[in-house]
Structure formats: structure tokens, C-alpha cells
Amino acid sequence: MKNVAKAINLIYAHDKGLYGRNVTVAIVDSGIYPHEDFRGRDGLRIVESVDMVNNINMFYDDCGHGTHVAGILGGAGKECTGVAPLCNFVSVKVLDKQGNGKLANVIRGLEWIKNNYRIYNIRIVNISVGTPVFKNYDEESELIQAVEQLWNLGMIVTAAAGNNGPKTGTIGAPGISRKVITVGASDSNNKYSGRGPTKSCIMKPDIVAPGSNIISCSNIRGKRYSVRSGTSMSTPVVSGAIALLLSKYPEMTNREVKIRLKNCAVDMGLPHEIQGWGFLDIQKLLKE
16 A cells, blocks of 8 residues: 555645544445454444345455555555545445345345435445446446436445456446446556546546556455455545545535546546546645
8 A cells, every 4th residue: 555655645635634534434345354453442443344245244355356445545554545535435245255246236235325325424425336337227327326326315325437447438337327436557568457448438547546456455364365356456546545635624515526526637648438437536625
């Protein structure tokens, strides 16, 4: 995470005392293991955990993907510090131990968020899971509708661009929706990041952030950290930046956040279907 922090100018936020305090993020993934880096002065920062796969009433992650995502977004370890290390989490498990997920479980998870977001004050929904470019329009439409309902209720939804690049038109659902912030990977030596436009000619991704060889929290007891790559890792970098922004400006709407991200992204000189608006820069994002 140190290389990521340097690349996105994260130190600017932490030097200003912005750590994502009082911002709750729903992680729609494989669960979150109660890693020591998710503990704050008041105890575990995972305030709720729901399981759409096995219906187990406990904090767990039998895959590791969700824990890694959560660590990037809000881990608070001395060795490995996430973007918003004082944020809170709601874990919505929709992936199994192999990291696979049924569409029905994803939609059930999004429905749970819709029905409970006020209870936990969920401001951000991080979806580092996605589908291939759908052939079944009905399934795609159902997922998009579920995601857009959250946006319409005022939540900020971030979604991974997917790892099906470098061809154009390789962003799957829900990242193809206009009502999400779709995140690609910026790493120039990797061309896996999904690319736009969508089949409806919507320009995507929206923004890019580091996503390769990211060190973050592990779900394995005795192994504190692991390394993963992909747009799944880029997405929580952006979600964490949004948590910092909301900790500074808690009244900001999702539309205002999206416009600010667009205006503050750094142009990398690449086509829009690769870089979107550009590269995330937290210093620019948080400056007056």
C-alpha cells in the first residue's frame, strides 16, 4: 500500500487529519475476516455482516477477496495502512469460497443494503465483483436496476471495470451503468483492465487507480497480508478516497462526488476507454 499511497498523494489527506471517520462503506464481496487491522479504539469497525451464500451469522471470509478489498479501503495497520483507516464497514457476502457468485445472491445483497442503509448510515457501496459482458439482457437489466436503486437513494456506488481487457467493450455489469463510478486499473504494464465504451455507447471507465501487486489484509490466520492484482483492488482505492472526501464534506451528494472526481482526475494522455476521466489524485480531490 505504500506505493499506492505515494501514487495517489494519500499523505495529504492523513496530514490534514482526514481518515474516513464516521463514514460507513458496504463491501459487496466474499465477506470480511475480523483482521486486527479493522479494529479501532471502540472495537471492530465491521459494524454488521450478512451472508447471502451460506447464511452464517458471524464475521468471516472463506475466500480472502473481500478482506483484501476492505484492507485497501480501510485497513489501519502500522505496516499496511489503507486509504481511509477510520471508516466503518458493513460486510455483504455474495461470493463463495472459490470467489464465485450467483447473480441471485448479488441482487439479494443489494436488496438488503436498500432496506438497511439508513440503520447503518451506509454512504458508499463498493462492488469489486462483476460479471462478464452479459449475453442475457434480462439478467443484466435486473442487476443494473438493483444497483441504480441504491444510487437513486443517495448512496455512492463504485464498481470494478473488470479484468477482461484490453479489447474495447469489455466492461461488464454493473460497471456499465451510468449510475455507478466505474474504476479501472492504471498500471501501464498491465492491460487486463476492462475498457469501454459500453454497448449503449456510454463512455467507461470513469476513473483509474493503482491495481497491480497490492499488499493488503489476508483472511488466513497467521498470514497477515497477501498480494493481489486487478480492478477489484483499484475500486477500494477510489472508495477510500470518497470516504475521505465525505469525512471532510459529509453533506456532499453522490452526484457532487462524481463531478468532483471527474474534475480532479489527472489526465494520463490516454484514450477515454482506457483512463476514463484520468488518474485519482487525493490532494486535488480534497483541496479547497
